[in-house]
Amino acid sequence: MNPPLSRTSAEAHLYMDLHPCSCGSTRFPRHSAVVALADGDLASRYTGTCEGCGAEREFVFRLPATPGRTSGGFRYGGNEPSQLLDPGEWLLVADAYAGSVPAESAGEAGQRARAALTRAVAALDEVGKFAPEGGGEIPASAFVSDRGRQLHQREPGRFRRERLAAVRGSYAELLARLG
Template identity: 75%
Template sequence: MTPLLSRTNAEAHLYMDLHPCSCGETRFPRQSAVVALADGDLASRYTGSCAGCGQEREFIFRLPPTVTTAGSGFRYGDDEPSQLLDPGEWLLVSDAYAGQVPAQPATSEAAQRARATLSRAVAALDEVGKFIPTGGDTVPPDAFVSDRGRQLHQREPGRFRGDRLAAIRDAYAGLLSRLG
């Protein structure tokens, strides 16, 4: 099986966090190394023992041919849609991060954590939009390849419209600016 492309380390770590061990535990101390694949491409290899049951875990992700550094702020990848997560998974990640942000952080440290968390929510939301085809206005149903992504799309298909995604992103961006 050919390893899937991971556009950034952040995307690879998020993928690992969303794919638990058979015991249900997601945590494992990750050792990483760059390895050569049979076709000559490079990959990141993450290994470690599950924190829950001790089972050895391994993930291998193909590295992009070039590193993209364009843009500012936190990003999970370049302009192409993810090969690791589908749009439903990205929206669930965005929801989870946004749900951790307090309306009014009590301290400057809490505000800093809130900014970092909300930046990840915005970046995950941006990933959803990358699945909308050029000239399209919604994420197509065939883009949902995971069970959790398909389930979310079936329950709430309107959440994957471009205008709705833009409105939520604008709201998050407004909150980010108020957090300083």
């Protein structure tokens, strides 16, 4: 088996959060180890016991040949598109994080709001990585998950480059105002 590439640990954890156990629970204490694959590449292996039903969970992700640099703030990956999540899933993640921001964001709520908006912006950046150079919208072939395809079919206009940029700009502006 050839495990999928995870560009960062944040991307791997997000993937695990989006893939629940058969009982529906996503929570399990994650013990991680770096392991060698049969082809000599390295992978991250996450194991633990589901908090919902007690089933053993395991996820294995191939590590990049050269670790990416994530300077300039929080990022889920480098310049290449994700192999774990499709653009629809990334947009759903951005929506969830942005939707969790409270109207009043002072004190501790402000810290949570900044963290959520930071992740929403990073998820929107991931959506844009699926757009072809010079293309106006993300092609239907990029949507490989059921969730992603369903969102694209319901709201294809949300995957136009200019609309993604406008939403990202709004989130970034709100984030800047939060300080």
